Amino acid sequence: MIKRALISVSDKRGIVEFATKLSQLGIEILSTGGTAKLLRDSGLNAIDASDVTGFPECLDGRVKTLHPVIHGGILAMRSNPHHMEKIEQLDIKPIDMVIINLYPFKETISKEDVTLEDAVENIDIGGPTMLRSAAKNYPDVTVIIDPKDYDKVLEEIENRGNTTLDTRYNLALKVFQHTSHYDTLIAGYLGRGLKTFPETLTMTYEKVQDLRYGENPHQKAAFYREFGSQAGALGGGEQLQGKALSFNNINDTNGALELLKEFDKPTIVAVKHTNPCGVATAENIFEAYKKAYEADPQSIFGGIVAANDQIDGQTADMMKDIFLEVVVAPDFTAEALEIFKAKKNVRLIKLEDIKAKKQGYDMKKVLGGILVQEKDDALLEEIKTVTEKAPSEKEMEDLLFAFKVVKHVKSNAIVLVKDQQTVAIGPGQVSRIWALDNAVKNAHLDLKGSVLASDAFFPFRDCVDAAYKAGVTAIIQPGGSIKDEDSIKACNEVGIGMVFTGMRHFKH
Numbered sequence: 472m473i474k475r476a477l478i479s480v481s482d483k484r485g486i487v488e489f490a491t492k493l494s495q496l497g498i499e500i501l502s503t504g505g506t507a508k509l510l511r512d513s514g515l516n517a518i519d520a521s522d523v524t525g526f527p528e529c530l531d532g533r534v535k536t537l538h539p540v541i542h543g544g545i546l547a548m549r550s551n552p553h554h555m556e557k558i559e560q561l562d563i564k565p566i567d568m569v570i571i572n573l574y575p576f577k578e579t580i581s582k583e584d585v586t587l588e589d590a591v592e593n594i595d596i597g598g599p600t601m602l603r604s605a606a607k608n609y610p611d612v613t614v615i616i617d618p619k620d621y622d623k624v625l626e627e628i629e630n631r632g633n634t635t636l637d638t639r640y641n642l643a644l645k646v647f648q649h650t651s652h653y654d655t656l657i658a659g660y661l662g663r664g665l666k667t668f669p670e671t672l673t674m675t676y677e678k679v680q681d682l683r684y685g686e687n688p689h690q691k692a693a694f695y696r697e698f699g700s701q702a703g704a705l706g707g708g709e710q711l712q713g714k715a716l717s718f719n720n721i722n723d724t725n726g727a728l729e730l731l732k733e734f735d736k737p738t739i740v741a742v743k744h745t746n747p748c749g750v751a752t753a754e755n756i757f758e759a760y761k762k763a764y765e766a767d768p769q770s771i772f773g774g775i776v777a778a779n780d781q782i783d784g785q786t787a788d789m790m791k792d793i794f795l796e797v798v799v800a801p802d803f804t805a806e807a808l809e810i811f812k813a814k815k816n817v818r819l820i821k822l823e824d825i826k827a828k829k830q831g832y833d834m835k836k837v838l839g840g841i842l843v844q845e846k847d848d849a850l851l852e853e854i855k856t857v858t859e860k861a862p863s864e865k866e867m868e869d870l871l872f873a874f875k876v877v878k879h880v881k882s883n884a885i886v887l888v889k890d891q892q893t894v895a896i897g898p899g900q901v902s903r904i905w906a907l908d909n910a911v912k913n914a915h916l917d918l919k920g921s922v923l924a925s926d927a928f929f930p931f932r933d934c935v936d937a938a939y940k941a942g943v944t945a946i947i948q949p950g951g952s953i954k955d956e957d958s959i960k961a962c963n964e965v966g967i968g969m970v971f972t973g974m975r976h977f978k979h
Protein backbone atom coordinates (compact mmCIF):
# COMPACT_ATOMS: atom_id res chain seq x y z
CA MET A 472 0.00 0.00 0.00
CA ILE A 473 1.21 3.47 -0.79
CA LYS A 474 0.59 5.72 2.19
CA ARG A 475 3.16 8.50 1.89
CA ALA A 476 4.69 10.14 -1.15
CA LEU A 477 7.48 12.70 -1.43
CA ILE A 478 7.19 15.17 -4.29
CA SER A 479 10.06 17.46 -5.30
CA VAL A 480 10.02 18.65 -8.88
CA SER A 481 11.75 21.39 -10.85
CA ASP A 482 9.53 20.94 -13.90
CA LYS A 483 6.17 21.40 -12.25
CA ARG A 484 3.99 20.70 -15.28
CA GLY A 485 1.17 18.27 -14.47
CA ILE A 486 2.21 17.89 -10.84
CA VAL A 487 -0.85 19.58 -9.32
CA GLU A 488 -3.22 17.24 -11.20
CA PHE A 489 -1.17 14.20 -10.24
CA ALA A 490 -0.83 15.22 -6.59
CA THR A 491 -4.56 15.96 -6.42
CA LYS A 492 -5.34 12.40 -7.50
CA LEU A 493 -2.83 10.99 -4.98
CA SER A 494 -4.41 13.06 -2.29
CA GLN A 495 -7.89 11.85 -3.23
CA LEU A 496 -6.56 8.31 -2.88
CA GLY A 497 -5.66 9.13 0.73
CA ILE A 498 -1.91 9.37 0.17
CA GLU A 499 -0.07 11.79 2.45
CA ILE A 500 2.18 14.21 0.57
CA LEU A 501 5.56 15.51 1.69
CA SER A 502 7.23 18.12 -0.42
CA THR A 503 10.09 20.61 -0.77
CA GLY A 504 9.89 24.43 -0.72
CA GLY A 505 8.71 25.53 -4.17
CA THR A 506 6.75 22.35 -4.90
CA ALA A 507 5.02 22.41 -1.50
CA LYS A 508 4.03 26.04 -2.00
CA LEU A 509 2.52 25.31 -5.42
CA LEU A 510 0.59 22.33 -4.07
CA ARG A 511 -0.72 24.30 -1.10
CA ASP A 512 -1.62 27.26 -3.32
CA SER A 513 -3.65 24.76 -5.35
CA GLY A 514 -5.57 23.74 -2.26
CA LEU A 515 -3.67 20.56 -1.42
CA ASN A 516 -2.37 19.57 1.95
CA ALA A 517 1.41 19.20 1.52
CA ILE A 518 3.74 18.72 4.49
CA ASP A 519 7.08 20.49 4.22
CA ALA A 520 10.06 18.13 4.14
CA SER A 521 11.71 20.51 6.59
CA ASP A 522 8.92 19.85 9.10
CA VAL A 523 9.66 16.14 8.78
CA THR A 524 13.45 16.51 9.08
CA GLY A 525 13.24 19.18 11.75
CA PHE A 526 15.83 21.10 9.73
CA PRO A 527 15.16 24.17 7.63
CA GLU A 528 16.04 24.12 3.93
CA CYS A 529 19.36 25.97 3.79
CA LEU A 530 22.33 27.11 1.73
CA ASP A 531 20.11 28.45 -1.07
CA GLY A 532 18.40 25.08 -1.48
CA ARG A 533 21.64 23.09 -1.61
CA VAL A 534 20.37 21.19 1.44
CA LYS A 535 16.67 20.31 1.61
CA THR A 536 16.10 16.60 1.75
CA LEU A 537 19.57 15.28 2.57
CA HIS A 538 18.55 13.85 5.91
CA PRO A 539 18.33 10.35 7.49
CA VAL A 540 14.65 10.85 8.25
CA ILE A 541 14.01 11.13 4.50
CA HIS A 542 16.49 8.51 3.31
CA GLY A 543 15.70 6.08 6.13
CA GLY A 544 12.03 6.37 5.20
CA ILE A 545 12.84 5.55 1.60
CA LEU A 546 15.54 2.92 2.09
CA ALA A 547 14.10 0.75 4.87
CA MET A 548 13.32 -2.72 3.55
CA ARG A 549 9.75 -3.45 4.54
CA SER A 550 10.42 -7.21 4.59
CA ASN A 551 13.37 -6.80 6.99
CA PRO A 552 12.18 -6.74 10.62
CA HIS A 553 15.45 -5.16 11.81
CA HIS A 554 15.02 -2.29 9.38
CA MET A 555 11.42 -1.73 10.41
CA GLU A 556 12.25 -1.94 14.11
CA LYS A 557 15.10 0.50 13.64
CA ILE A 558 13.11 3.16 11.82
CA GLU A 559 10.40 2.91 14.41
CA GLN A 560 12.97 3.40 17.20
CA LEU A 561 14.31 6.43 15.32
CA ASP A 562 10.84 7.80 14.69
CA ILE A 563 11.25 7.56 10.91
CA LYS A 564 8.11 6.96 8.90
CA PRO A 565 8.27 5.00 5.61
CA ILE A 566 8.06 6.91 2.33
CA ASP A 567 6.47 4.63 -0.27
CA MET A 568 6.64 6.77 -3.37
CA VAL A 569 9.09 9.41 -4.62
CA ILE A 570 8.26 11.79 -7.46
CA ILE A 571 11.18 13.88 -8.60
CA ASN A 572 12.59 15.67 -11.58
CA LEU A 573 15.95 17.33 -11.38
CA TYR A 574 17.41 20.81 -11.66
CA PRO A 575 17.50 21.65 -15.40
CA PHE A 576 21.23 21.10 -15.93
CA LYS A 577 20.93 20.29 -19.65
CA GLU A 578 18.73 23.30 -20.35
CA THR A 579 21.14 25.50 -18.41
CA ILE A 580 24.26 24.44 -20.33
CA SER A 581 22.32 24.75 -23.59
CA LYS A 582 22.11 28.51 -23.08
CA GLU A 583 24.69 30.39 -25.09
CA ASP A 584 25.64 32.74 -22.27
CA VAL A 585 25.82 30.10 -19.53
CA THR A 586 28.48 30.70 -16.88
CA LEU A 587 30.32 27.99 -14.99
CA GLU A 588 28.68 29.23 -11.76
CA ASP A 589 25.24 28.89 -13.30
CA ALA A 590 25.98 25.40 -14.55
CA VAL A 591 27.37 24.28 -11.19
CA GLU A 592 24.40 25.70 -9.30
CA ASN A 593 22.16 23.61 -11.54
CA ILE A 594 23.79 20.35 -10.55
CA ASP A 595 21.09 18.65 -8.50
CA ILE A 596 22.36 16.81 -5.43
CA GLY A 597 19.39 16.03 -3.23
CA GLY A 598 17.18 14.92 -6.14
CA PRO A 599 19.48 12.21 -7.54
CA THR A 600 20.22 11.07 -3.98
CA MET A 601 16.54 10.43 -3.30
CA LEU A 602 16.06 8.92 -6.74
CA ARG A 603 18.89 6.48 -6.13
CA SER A 604 17.60 5.57 -2.66
CA ALA A 605 14.12 4.92 -4.02
CA ALA A 606 15.33 3.03 -7.07
CA LYS A 607 17.58 0.84 -4.93
CA ASN A 608 14.60 -0.01 -2.77
CA TYR A 609 12.30 -0.69 -5.73
CA PRO A 610 10.82 -3.84 -4.19
CA ASP A 611 9.04 -1.50 -1.75
CA VAL A 612 9.17 2.00 -3.25
CA THR A 613 7.72 3.48 -6.42
CA VAL A 614 9.93 6.11 -8.03
CA ILE A 615 8.85 8.45 -10.82
CA ILE A 616 11.32 10.53 -12.80
CA ASP A 617 9.21 11.03 -15.90
CA PRO A 618 5.80 12.79 -15.88
CA LYS A 619 4.80 10.43 -18.71
CA ASP A 620 4.57 7.71 -16.06
CA TYR A 621 2.02 9.55 -13.86
CA ASP A 622 -1.03 8.02 -15.56
CA LYS A 623 0.17 4.42 -15.53
CA VAL A 624 1.11 4.63 -11.85
CA LEU A 625 -2.21 6.22 -10.91
CA GLU A 626 -4.12 3.54 -12.73
CA GLU A 627 -2.29 0.80 -10.85
CA ILE A 628 -2.78 2.49 -7.47
CA GLU A 629 -6.47 3.04 -8.20
CA ASN A 630 -6.89 -0.62 -9.16
CA ARG A 631 -4.83 -2.34 -6.49
CA GLY A 632 -3.61 0.19 -3.93
CA ASN A 633 -0.04 -0.14 -5.14
CA THR A 634 2.09 -0.46 -8.26
CA THR A 635 3.21 -3.89 -9.44
CA LEU A 636 6.71 -5.12 -8.71
CA ASP A 637 7.32 -5.20 -12.43
CA THR A 638 6.40 -1.53 -12.78
CA ARG A 639 8.58 -0.56 -9.82
CA TYR A 640 11.52 -2.44 -11.32
CA ASN A 641 11.10 -0.69 -14.68
CA LEU A 642 10.74 2.71 -13.02
CA ALA A 643 13.92 2.06 -11.01
CA LEU A 644 15.79 1.10 -14.17
CA LYS A 645 14.59 4.31 -15.78
CA VAL A 646 15.95 6.26 -12.82
CA PHE A 647 19.44 4.81 -13.09
CA GLN A 648 19.43 5.42 -16.84
CA HIS A 649 18.39 9.00 -16.16
CA THR A 650 20.85 9.73 -13.36
CA SER A 651 23.77 8.30 -15.36
CA HIS A 652 22.72 10.42 -18.35
CA TYR A 653 22.51 13.45 -16.04
CA ASP A 654 25.93 12.79 -14.49
CA THR A 655 27.50 12.17 -17.90
CA LEU A 656 26.25 15.55 -19.09
CA ILE A 657 27.86 17.14 -16.03
CA ALA A 658 31.18 15.35 -16.57
CA GLY A 659 31.03 16.19 -20.28
CA TYR A 660 30.41 19.85 -19.57
CA LEU A 661 33.15 20.17 -16.97
CA GLY A 662 35.54 18.21 -19.21
CA ARG A 663 34.72 20.17 -22.36
CA GLY A 664 37.74 21.34 -24.27
CA LEU A 665 40.08 18.88 -22.54
CA LYS A 666 42.42 17.42 -25.10
CA THR A 667 43.34 14.30 -23.15
CA PHE A 668 41.60 10.95 -23.33
CA PRO A 669 40.05 10.35 -19.87
CA GLU A 670 40.79 7.24 -17.80
CA THR A 671 37.16 6.19 -18.05
CA LEU A 672 34.98 7.15 -20.96
CA THR A 673 31.31 7.79 -20.39
CA MET A 674 29.13 8.93 -23.22
CA THR A 675 25.47 9.70 -23.33
CA TYR A 676 23.07 9.91 -26.25
CA GLU A 677 19.37 10.59 -26.58
CA LYS A 678 17.19 8.50 -28.82
CA VAL A 679 15.99 10.30 -31.93
CA GLN A 680 13.98 7.39 -33.28
CA ASP A 681 13.74 3.66 -33.67
CA LEU A 682 14.69 2.61 -37.17
CA ARG A 683 12.80 0.07 -39.25
CA TYR A 684 15.92 -2.11 -39.18
CA GLY A 685 19.68 -1.87 -39.16
CA GLU A 686 22.22 -2.40 -41.91
CA ASN A 687 20.18 -5.50 -42.82
CA PRO A 688 16.50 -6.31 -42.29
CA HIS A 689 17.22 -8.91 -39.60
CA GLN A 690 19.06 -6.34 -37.42
CA LYS A 691 17.07 -4.09 -35.05
CA ALA A 692 18.34 -0.51 -34.85
CA ALA A 693 17.82 3.00 -33.49
CA PHE A 694 19.34 6.44 -34.04
CA TYR A 695 20.71 8.43 -31.08
CA ARG A 696 21.99 11.97 -31.02
CA GLU A 697 24.66 13.49 -28.86
CA PHE A 698 24.13 16.54 -26.69
CA GLY A 699 25.03 19.90 -28.15
CA SER A 700 24.80 21.72 -31.42
CA GLN A 701 23.64 19.67 -34.40
CA ALA A 702 24.80 22.38 -36.82
CA GLY A 703 26.09 20.79 -39.99
CA ALA A 704 25.02 17.31 -38.86
CA LEU A 705 22.16 15.26 -40.18
CA GLY A 706 20.39 15.61 -36.81
CA GLY A 707 20.09 19.35 -37.48
CA GLY A 708 18.29 18.83 -40.78
CA GLU A 709 14.62 18.99 -41.65
CA GLN A 710 13.09 16.24 -43.74
CA LEU A 711 10.84 17.79 -46.37
CA GLN A 712 9.68 14.67 -48.13
CA GLY A 713 9.91 10.88 -48.27
CA LYS A 714 9.87 7.88 -45.94
CA ALA A 715 11.78 7.91 -42.66
CA LEU A 716 15.53 7.67 -43.04
CA SER A 717 16.92 4.15 -42.74
CA PHE A 718 20.10 3.07 -40.96
CA ASN A 719 21.99 2.95 -44.27
CA ASN A 720 20.53 6.30 -45.39
CA ILE A 721 21.85 7.95 -42.24
CA ASN A 722 25.25 6.32 -42.51
CA ASP A 723 25.64 7.09 -46.22
CA THR A 724 24.36 10.65 -45.90
CA ASN A 725 26.83 11.22 -43.11
CA GLY A 726 29.63 10.00 -45.41
CA ALA A 727 28.47 12.39 -48.12
CA LEU A 728 28.30 15.32 -45.67
CA GLU A 729 31.79 14.72 -44.29
CA LEU A 730 33.24 14.83 -47.80
CA LEU A 731 31.11 17.77 -48.89
CA LYS A 732 32.53 19.87 -46.04
CA GLU A 733 35.93 19.84 -47.80
CA PHE A 734 34.54 22.19 -50.46
CA ASP A 735 33.41 25.82 -50.60
CA LYS A 736 32.46 26.27 -54.26
CA PRO A 737 29.21 24.69 -55.56
CA THR A 738 29.84 20.95 -55.21
CA ILE A 739 27.92 17.72 -55.46
CA VAL A 740 28.89 14.52 -53.70
CA ALA A 741 27.17 11.31 -54.73
CA VAL A 742 27.66 8.39 -52.36
CA LYS A 743 26.98 4.69 -52.48
CA HIS A 744 27.66 2.48 -49.45
CA THR A 745 29.56 5.35 -47.79
CA ASN A 746 32.04 5.68 -50.68
CA PRO A 747 31.76 8.56 -53.12
CA CYS A 748 30.92 7.47 -56.66
CA GLY A 749 30.84 10.93 -58.22
CA VAL A 750 32.12 14.26 -56.92
CA ALA A 751 32.26 17.49 -58.88
CA THR A 752 32.66 21.22 -58.40
CA ALA A 753 31.35 23.78 -60.91
CA GLU A 754 30.10 27.34 -61.28
CA ASN A 755 26.63 26.31 -60.14
CA ILE A 756 24.94 23.33 -58.55
CA PHE A 757 23.29 22.14 -61.78
CA GLU A 758 26.63 21.90 -63.58
CA ALA A 759 28.14 20.22 -60.53
CA TYR A 760 25.36 17.63 -60.46
CA LYS A 761 25.71 16.99 -64.18
CA LYS A 762 29.42 16.34 -63.76
CA ALA A 763 28.97 14.19 -60.64
CA TYR A 764 26.32 12.16 -62.45
CA GLU A 765 28.43 11.71 -65.57
CA ALA A 766 31.35 10.57 -63.43
CA ASP A 767 29.49 7.32 -62.79
CA PRO A 768 25.90 7.22 -64.09
CA GLN A 769 25.67 3.59 -63.04
CA SER A 770 26.60 3.70 -59.35
CA ILE A 771 24.70 6.89 -58.50
CA PHE A 772 21.46 4.97 -59.04
CA GLY A 773 19.89 4.43 -55.61
CA GLY A 774 22.57 6.60 -54.07
CA ILE A 775 22.76 9.62 -51.80
CA VAL A 776 23.38 13.09 -53.22
CA ALA A 777 24.64 15.96 -51.09
CA ALA A 778 24.83 19.52 -52.39
CA ASN A 779 26.40 22.54 -50.70
CA ASP A 780 24.11 24.99 -52.50
CA GLN A 781 20.38 25.31 -53.15
CA ILE A 782 18.82 22.72 -55.46
CA ASP A 783 16.94 24.51 -58.22
CA GLY A 784 14.29 23.30 -60.66
CA GLN A 785 16.75 22.46 -63.42
CA THR A 786 18.80 20.27 -61.07
CA ALA A 787 15.71 18.60 -59.59
CA ASP A 788 14.50 17.92 -63.11
CA MET A 789 17.67 16.06 -63.93
CA MET A 790 17.72 14.27 -60.57
CA LYS A 791 14.21 12.94 -61.08
CA ASP A 792 15.35 10.82 -64.02
CA ILE A 793 16.96 8.31 -61.71
CA PHE A 794 16.10 6.88 -58.32
CA LEU A 795 17.94 8.56 -55.47
CA GLU A 796 17.52 7.50 -51.84
CA VAL A 797 18.35 10.88 -50.28
CA VAL A 798 19.04 14.41 -51.51
CA VAL A 799 20.46 16.70 -48.84
CA ALA A 800 21.05 20.40 -49.49
CA PRO A 801 20.97 23.73 -47.67
CA ASP A 802 17.72 24.52 -49.46
CA PHE A 803 15.41 23.65 -52.35
CA THR A 804 13.57 26.15 -54.56
CA ALA A 805 9.77 25.92 -54.70
CA GLU A 806 10.10 24.68 -58.27
CA ALA A 807 12.50 21.92 -57.20
CA LEU A 808 10.12 20.81 -54.43
CA GLU A 809 7.26 20.70 -56.93
CA ILE A 810 9.29 18.49 -59.25
CA PHE A 811 10.25 16.12 -56.45
CA LYS A 812 6.57 15.67 -55.55
CA ALA A 813 6.42 13.26 -58.48
CA LYS A 814 9.19 11.22 -56.83
CA LYS A 815 7.60 10.53 -53.47
CA ASN A 816 10.23 8.02 -52.39
CA VAL A 817 13.13 10.44 -52.58
CA ARG A 818 13.93 11.65 -49.09
CA LEU A 819 14.67 15.38 -49.19
CA ILE A 820 16.63 16.83 -46.31
CA LYS A 821 17.10 20.54 -45.84
CA LEU A 822 20.26 21.22 -43.86
CA GLU A 823 20.79 24.96 -43.79
CA ASP A 824 24.24 24.99 -42.23
CA ILE A 825 25.54 22.13 -44.38
CA LYS A 826 29.04 23.64 -44.52
CA ALA A 827 29.44 23.86 -40.72
CA LYS A 828 32.23 21.60 -39.53
CA LYS A 829 31.82 19.34 -36.50
CA GLN A 830 34.38 19.13 -33.75
CA GLY A 831 34.88 16.10 -31.55
CA TYR A 832 36.16 12.60 -31.80
CA ASP A 833 35.82 9.70 -34.17
CA MET A 834 34.85 6.42 -32.59
CA LYS A 835 34.84 2.89 -33.85
CA LYS A 836 33.24 0.00 -32.02
CA VAL A 837 35.40 -3.10 -31.85
CA LEU A 838 34.72 -6.40 -30.07
CA GLY A 839 35.00 -5.69 -26.37
CA GLY A 840 35.84 -2.01 -26.68
CA ILE A 841 35.84 1.20 -28.59
CA LEU A 842 38.60 3.04 -30.45
CA VAL A 843 38.63 6.80 -30.02
CA GLN A 844 40.65 9.23 -32.09
CA GLU A 845 40.69 12.88 -33.10
CA LYS A 846 38.74 13.64 -36.25
CA ASP A 847 40.81 13.68 -39.43
CA ASP A 848 40.25 17.38 -40.02
CA ALA A 849 43.52 18.26 -41.74
CA LEU A 850 44.37 17.79 -45.40
CA LEU A 851 48.11 18.00 -45.81
CA GLU A 852 51.37 18.89 -44.12
CA GLU A 853 53.05 20.46 -47.15
CA ILE A 854 53.11 20.30 -50.94
CA LYS A 855 56.50 19.08 -52.05
CA THR A 856 57.27 18.43 -55.70
CA VAL A 857 59.54 15.39 -55.83
CA THR A 858 59.85 14.93 -59.59
CA GLU A 859 61.79 16.76 -62.30
CA LYS A 860 58.53 18.06 -63.67
CA ALA A 861 56.27 20.12 -61.42
CA PRO A 862 52.49 19.86 -61.91
CA SER A 863 50.95 22.81 -63.80
CA GLU A 864 48.64 25.22 -61.97
CA LYS A 865 45.57 23.49 -63.37
CA GLU A 866 46.91 20.06 -62.49
CA MET A 867 47.61 21.34 -59.00
CA GLU A 868 43.98 22.43 -58.58
CA ASP A 869 42.81 19.01 -59.67
CA LEU A 870 45.38 17.28 -57.45
CA LEU A 871 44.07 19.08 -54.38
CA PHE A 872 40.50 18.28 -55.38
CA ALA A 873 41.45 14.61 -55.79
CA PHE A 874 43.27 14.54 -52.45
CA LYS A 875 40.19 15.94 -50.68
CA VAL A 876 38.07 13.20 -52.22
CA VAL A 877 40.51 10.34 -51.63
CA LYS A 878 40.61 11.26 -47.94
CA HIS A 879 36.98 10.14 -47.72
CA VAL A 880 37.24 6.94 -49.75
CA LYS A 881 37.71 3.64 -47.90
CA SER A 882 41.33 2.44 -47.99
CA ASN A 883 43.17 1.46 -50.05
CA ALA A 884 41.87 4.29 -52.14
CA ILE A 885 42.73 5.81 -55.50
CA VAL A 886 40.92 8.74 -57.10
CA LEU A 887 41.39 10.16 -60.59
CA VAL A 888 40.19 13.68 -61.36
CA LYS A 889 39.95 15.93 -64.38
CA ASP A 890 38.54 19.46 -64.39
CA GLN A 891 37.26 19.30 -60.79
CA GLN A 892 35.33 16.11 -61.53
CA THR A 893 36.12 12.60 -60.37
CA VAL A 894 36.70 10.44 -63.43
CA ALA A 895 37.57 7.20 -61.63
CA ILE A 896 37.35 6.03 -58.02
CA GLY A 897 38.87 2.84 -56.65
CA PRO A 898 37.72 2.21 -53.06
CA GLY A 899 38.44 -0.35 -50.39
CA GLN A 900 40.96 -2.77 -51.87
CA VAL A 901 43.49 -4.82 -49.93
CA SER A 902 46.18 -3.89 -52.42
CA ARG A 903 46.87 -0.39 -53.75
CA ILE A 904 47.42 -1.51 -57.32
CA TRP A 905 44.07 -3.31 -57.25
CA ALA A 906 42.41 -0.06 -56.17
CA LEU A 907 44.05 1.69 -59.11
CA ASP A 908 43.22 -1.13 -61.55
CA ASN A 909 39.58 -1.15 -60.38
CA ALA A 910 39.29 2.60 -60.71
CA VAL A 911 40.64 2.52 -64.27
CA LYS A 912 38.66 -0.56 -65.30
CA ASN A 913 35.34 0.89 -64.10
CA ALA A 914 35.83 4.45 -65.31
CA HIS A 915 33.04 5.95 -67.40
CA LEU A 916 35.00 8.92 -68.68
CA ASP A 917 38.19 9.44 -70.64
CA LEU A 918 41.13 9.32 -68.26
CA LYS A 919 43.63 10.95 -70.61
CA GLY A 920 45.00 14.08 -68.95
CA SER A 921 43.61 13.22 -65.52
CA VAL A 922 45.47 13.49 -62.20
CA LEU A 923 45.64 10.84 -59.51
CA ALA A 924 45.48 10.88 -55.72
CA SER A 925 46.40 8.05 -53.41
CA ASP A 926 45.37 7.99 -49.72
CA ALA A 927 48.71 6.47 -48.69
CA PHE A 928 52.18 6.05 -50.19
CA PHE A 929 52.98 3.80 -53.15
CA PRO A 930 54.84 0.75 -51.90
CA PHE A 931 56.18 0.04 -55.40
CA ARG A 932 56.48 1.79 -58.76
CA ASP A 933 53.63 -0.34 -60.20
CA CYS A 934 51.01 2.32 -59.46
CA VAL A 935 52.94 4.97 -61.36
CA ASP A 936 53.33 2.64 -64.33
CA ALA A 937 49.61 1.80 -64.33
CA ALA A 938 48.66 5.46 -63.89
CA TYR A 939 50.80 6.47 -66.89
CA LYS A 940 49.18 3.73 -68.99
CA ALA A 941 45.75 5.10 -68.03
CA GLY A 942 46.67 8.61 -69.17
CA VAL A 943 47.47 10.25 -65.81
CA THR A 944 49.72 13.31 -65.99
CA ALA A 945 50.22 14.21 -62.30
CA ILE A 946 50.08 12.44 -58.94
CA ILE A 947 49.51 13.47 -55.33
CA GLN A 948 50.32 11.10 -52.50
CA PRO A 949 51.64 11.31 -48.91
CA GLY A 950 55.09 9.82 -49.67
CA GLY A 951 57.07 8.05 -46.98
CA SER A 952 57.69 4.63 -48.50
CA ILE A 953 61.21 3.21 -48.37
CA LYS A 954 60.71 2.72 -52.09
CA ASP A 955 59.65 6.33 -52.82
CA GLU A 956 62.69 6.67 -55.08
CA ASP A 957 61.39 3.88 -57.35
CA SER A 958 58.08 5.73 -57.84
CA ILE A 959 59.83 9.08 -58.40
CA LYS A 960 62.11 7.46 -60.98
CA ALA A 961 59.08 5.94 -62.72
CA CYS A 962 57.44 9.39 -62.89
CA ASN A 963 60.61 11.01 -64.25
CA GLU A 964 60.92 8.34 -66.95
CA VAL A 965 57.52 9.28 -68.40
CA GLY A 966 57.24 12.97 -67.46
CA ILE A 967 54.63 12.71 -64.70
CA GLY A 968 54.76 15.43 -62.04
CA MET A 969 54.39 14.09 -58.52
CA VAL A 970 53.88 15.91 -55.21
CA PHE A 971 54.09 14.58 -51.64
CA THR A 972 51.75 15.87 -48.94
CA GLY A 973 53.39 14.38 -45.86
CA MET A 974 49.94 13.37 -44.58
CA ARG A 975 48.22 10.01 -44.96
CA HIS A 976 44.46 9.54 -44.92
CA PHE A 977 43.53 5.94 -44.20
CA LYS A 978 39.80 5.48 -43.73
CA HIS A 979 38.22 2.19 -42.77
Ligand SMILES: NC(=O)c1ncn([C@@H]2O[C@H](COP(=O)(O)O)[C@@H](O)[C@H]2O)c1NC=O
Pocket residue numbers: 479480481482502503504505506507532533534535536537571572573574594595596597598599
Ligand atom coordinates in the same frame (compact mmCIF):
# COMPACT_ATOMS: atom_id res chain seq x y z
N1 LIG B 1 19.46 19.72 -1.87
C1 LIG B 1 18.45 18.95 -1.62
O1 LIG B 1 18.37 18.39 -0.57
C2 LIG B 1 17.38 18.79 -2.64
N2 LIG B 1 16.33 17.99 -2.50
C3 LIG B 1 15.57 18.08 -3.62
N3 LIG B 1 16.15 18.92 -4.48
C4 LIG B 1 15.65 19.32 -5.79
O2 LIG B 1 14.87 20.48 -5.63
C5 LIG B 1 13.95 20.60 -6.72
C6 LIG B 1 12.63 21.05 -6.24
O3 LIG B 1 12.74 22.21 -5.50
P1 LIG B 1 11.48 23.06 -5.05
O4 LIG B 1 10.47 22.08 -4.60
O5 LIG B 1 11.99 23.95 -3.97
O6 LIG B 1 11.02 23.86 -6.26
C7 LIG B 1 13.90 19.24 -7.38
O7 LIG B 1 14.47 19.36 -8.68
C8 LIG B 1 14.77 18.36 -6.49
O8 LIG B 1 15.50 17.40 -7.28
C9 LIG B 1 17.29 19.38 -3.91
N4 LIG B 1 18.11 20.29 -4.48
C10 LIG B 1 19.32 20.10 -4.98
O9 LIG B 1 20.26 19.54 -4.70
